[in-house]
Amino acid sequence: MRVVQTSVITENIKEMCIEANHYLSEDMKKVFDQAVENEEAPLGRQILNQLKENLQIAAEDMIPICQDTGMAVIFMEIGQDVHFEGGILEDAINEGVRQGYIEGFLRKSVVRDPLIRENTKDNTPAVIHYEIVSGDQVKIIVAPKGFGSENMSRIFMLKPADGIEGVKEAVITAVRDAGPNACPPMVVGVGIGGTFEKCVWMAKKALTRPIDERSSIPYIREMEEELLNKINKTGIGPGGLGGSTTALGVNINTYPTHIAGLPVAVNICCHVNRHAMRII
Numbered sequence: 001m002r003v004v005q006t007s008v009i010t011e012n013i014k015e016m017c018i019e020a021n022h023y024l025s026e027d028m029k030k031v032f033d034q035a036v037e038n039e040e041a042p043l044g045r046q047i048l049n050q051l052k053e054n055l056q057i058a059a060e061d062m063i064p065i066c067q068d069t070g071m072a073v074i075f076m077e078i079g080q081d082v083h084f085e086g087g088i089l090e091d092a093i094n095e096g097v098r099q100g101y102i103e104g105f106l107r108k109s110v111v112r113d114p115l116i117r118e119n120t121k122d123n124t125p126a127v128i129h130y131e132i133v134s135g136d137q138v139k140i141i142v143a144p145k146g147f148g149s150e151n152m153s154r155i156f157m158l159k160p161a162d163g164i165e166g167v168k169e170a171v172i173t174a175v176r177d178a179g180p181n182a183c184p185p186m187v188v189g190v191g192i193g194g195t196f197e198k199c200v201w202m203a204k205k206a207l208t209r210p211i212d213e214r215s216s217i218p219y220i221r222e223m224e225e226e227l228l229n230k231i232n233k234t235g236i237g238p239g240g241l242g243g244s245t246t247a248l249g250v251n252i253n254t255y256p257t258h259i260a261g262l263p264v265a266v267n268i269c270c271h272v273n274r275h276a277m278r279i280i
Contacts, residue, residue, distance in 0.1 A: 002136035003083050004280060006092035009138070012278055013096025016142040017072060018104035020276040021064045024055050027210040028248070028273055035185060035245045044243020048185075051238070051271060065272050069106040070144030072097045072126035075205060079135035090128060098122040109147075129201065141208045143275040149186065149268045152178035155200060158262040167192060167264050168227060174266035175231050175247070180240020183270035185248045187211060188231065191265040194255040202253035203267035208275045211249040224250045238271075248273075 024032065036052060039045040058065045074093055086092070101108055101123035108123045133139075154174040158166050171190055178186070191202025214221045227250045237243025248271065257263060 001081055001083050002079070003085055004138060006084050006086040006089060008280060009084075009089065009092045009140070010096040010099065012140060012280060013074065013093055013142060014100040014103065016140065016276040016278060017097055017100025017106065017144065020142050020144050020274045021066075021069045021104065021106055022062055023059050024065070024272055025275055027212050031211050031248045032271070035248055039238065039243055039245045041237060041243035043241055044238045044245060047238040047241060047243075048245065055272070064106060065274065066146060066270070067107060068109065068146035068148060069101070069123075070146045070274065071110055071150075072101075072123060073143045073145050073204065074126050074128045075131070075139075075141040075143070075208060076128065077131045077133050077139035079137045080132050081134075081136040082138055093128055094124045094126055097126045098124050129205070138280040139277070140280065141275055141277045143204075143208055145204075145274075146183075146270060149178075149182040149270045152182040153203070153267045154265070155196065156264045156266075157196070158264055160260065160262050162262060164223070166262070168223065168230075170264045171227055171250070171266055172230060172234075174268065175236070176234060178268050179236055182268045184236055184240055185238055185245045185271045187248055187269045187271075187273040188227070188250045189267040189269065190227075190250065190252040191267075192252060192254045192263070193257040194263060195257070195261075196263055198255055199263040199265040200267070202255060203265040206251035206253045207267060207269050207273060208277070209251045209253075211251070211273070215252055217254065220252050220254060224252050227252075 036048045110120050110123050111117045112120050156170040189203040189206035191199035231247040236246040
């Protein structure tokens with residue numbers, strides 16, 4: 001049994017909130033540079049270069065990449081041989097978010113009640129997803145999610161007879177409906193299978209997978225590549241102003257489902273797809 005102090009969790013999450021909001025992850029840098037080189041439309045290339053300049057300024061001057069510094073989404077993969085001491089884990093996570101958003105001078109965008117709309121003034125609480133895995137390590141992913149793209153996400157409860165072509169059509173429909181509102185070029189996370197809530201969780205988690213890492217399932221890998229190609233042929237382009245780069249990547253997660261259902265969730269993220277990962 002390995003003991004981990006909750007203060008360590010707080011400190012890491014504080015730093016990760018600041019890191020994710022100021023620096024593009026290495027996988028996103030690589031694919032973004034490729035997009036600048038490959039964009040066919042002059043206006044699209046100009047917009048991508050402007051976005052790239054914005055990213056450089058943010059990193060050099062410690063200015064948030066976007067004014068919407070998101071609602072903090074935290075994925076915790078906890079080894080079953082880990083024991084936490086020093087306080088309640090959820091409190092420690094939210095304290096890390098609180099410190100990160102206050103000390104990092106990040107915009108506080110969370111309201112305490114969805115209808116009364118009173119701001120919590122520290123961007124808490126976070127949305128936290130827990131998984132118990134083997135081992136004695138803790139993997140933390142912090143993914144600040146802006147709501148320009150979040151609001152464009154969709155869930156489809158398809159019929160099994162809709163099959164793989166129905167899934168593809170659902171993804172394309174979600175992207176077309178999002179258009180310029182998701183700050184393209186976008187990253188598209190897709191969850192297929194499970195139940196209503198499981199497929200949504202998978203779509204969200206898919207956004208945190210390194211964008212240059214394809215699915216290990218051959219036909220899903222082919223679908224990711226096919227959908228990316230089709231999305232980039234929609235002509236939406238950077239900033240929604242036309243071009244050949246509407247999406248930077250499509251990541252798909254799957255799970256077993258019921259014989260009577262085919263749930264599909266599409267969670268769209270903007271061109272920065274902010275996330276930071278650490279293993280403790």
